[in-house]
Amino acid sequence: MTIREQLTKHLRDGHGFVASGDLQRMEWRDSHGALATPSNISRRLRELKVDGVLEVQIRKGHAHYRLAQKVPTLF
Numbered sequence: 001m002t003i004r005e006q007l008t009k010h011l012r013d014g015h016g017f018v019a020s021g022d023l024q025r026m027e028w029r030d031s032h033g034a035l036a037t038p039s040n041i042s043r044r045l046r047e048l049k050v051d052g053v054l055e056v057q058i059r060k061g062h063a064h065y066r067l068a069q070k071v072p073t074l075f
Helices: 003-012 020-025 038-050
Strands: 054-059 062-067
Touching: 003 038, 003 062, 020 038, 020 062, 038 054, 038 062
Parallel strands: none
Antiparallel strands: 054 062
């Protein structure tokens, strides 16, 4: 499962808005089993936001993400 799919699945589980930093501190592995870096997670979150899968809310200068209310079908 790709990191994008893992992030989408995690946020689909009803966590509401989750801070980008919290997601970056979690252990995510790519489809080859390699540990993803925080910058890689941040990049994937931004990509999902551009694709319309996630919504972002900026609170005190920090990004918080949640699944968009109407999610396009990518996976």
